[in-house]
Amino acid sequence: MAAGDTITVALIDDHPAVLAGVRYWYATADPPIEVVAAGATPKAAWLPPGDSAAVVVLDLHLAGGPPAFGDLRCLVDAGRQVIVYTMRDDEHTALTCMDIGAFSYLTKAEGEEHLVAATVAAADDRPYTPPALAGAFGANRAAERPQLSxxxxxxxxxxxxxxxxxxxxxxxxxxxxxxxxxxxxxxxxxxxxxxxxxxxxxxxxxxxxxxxxxxxxx
The missing domain is CATH 1.10.10 (Arc Repressor Mutant, subunit A)
Structure with a gap:
């Protein structure tokens, strides 16, 4: 993003209290972050004005269903910067989301500081590793590692x-x-x-x- 541009977010969560709380965090950030679309389903990120949001914040469990890995993959394949924001704090889920292509993975327990910082980093395409993700990265990986020189x-x-x-x-x-x-x-x-x-x-x-x-x- 160009310096001085307002960061825009499409916020996907089916809990009204979470939506209200995250909106407040963003509105009081310095500089403020604008939630241009919000809703209980990923549709809010695909329809105007959410389709042009710089960052998508996605709850992994919507309407009590299974993890929204398919929705995450569709957003990533469309080139969107997606922050997974969830109650789940297990390493397998975090690494699965990162393997699909999420920009970052935050648990809701990590709160305002990390969500705002991750959103700013996502808009600038700068790395950001919150504590839950750092812990997951520290776990033993079974995936094959490339041989780098x-x-x-x-x-x-x-x-x-x-x-x-x-x-x-x-x-x-x-x-x-x-x-x-x-x-x-x-x-x-x-x-x-x-x-x-x-x-x-x-x-x-x-x-x-x-x-x-x-x-x-x-």
């Missing part, structure tokens, strides 16, 4: 800690094109083992899962 890992970690690829290139003494080449290789390797990572936020998630970086390092 030492140089690929080095470029990846530098990119996580720099504001731009140009700065990564300067610090490593290579060109920005070479930085892009290494990052493309890393993404391909993750895709080849079924753990797609199309954005910087997703690559950060994979790297934490695989022990390449710690949350405290970011």
């Amino acid at each position: 030492v140089r690929e890992e080095e470029v990846l970690i530098e990119w996580f800690q720099c504001e731009s690829k140009e700065l990564v290139a300067e610090r490593l003494g290579i060109t920005p094109r070479t930085v892009n080449s290494y990052l493309d290789r890393v993404r391909i390797k993750y895709a080849n083992v079924g753990r797609e990572a199309r954005t910087k936020a997703k690559l950060v998630a994979r790297a934490i899962q695989d022990g390449l970086v710690r949350v405290d390092d970011l």
Whole structure:
């Protein structure tokens, strides 16, 4: 998003008290975040004005049904930035949502501070790892890990800690094109083992899962 733009959100939750509370948190954030659409079903994120919201905040359990993994996948496949906001705090559910492509996963117990911070990060496409997700990433993963070269890992970690690829290139003494080449290789390797990572936020998630970086390092 451009500097100074208002962050817009489509909020999906079937509990009126949650909707009211999150609206208040966003309205009193600095700067305020605008809820442009809200509702008890994902339809609010697909119809105007929710279809243009920068971020979708999705409750994982709607109307007492099973986890809304299908709705999450549809939103992700459409290129939406989705924050899963749920009562569930188990590692398997969190990692499943991240594997589908959620931007982040927050439990409702984590409250205002983390939801607002995650929303701002999602709008800017910057990584954000709240405590529940950090715990899930710290769990043992059965998924296959891609074999990254030492140089690929080095470029990846530098990119996580720099504001731009140009700065990564300067610090490593290579060109920005070479930085892009290494990052493309890393993404391909993750895709080849079924753990797609199309954005910087997703690559950060994979790297934490695989022990390449710690949350405290970011």
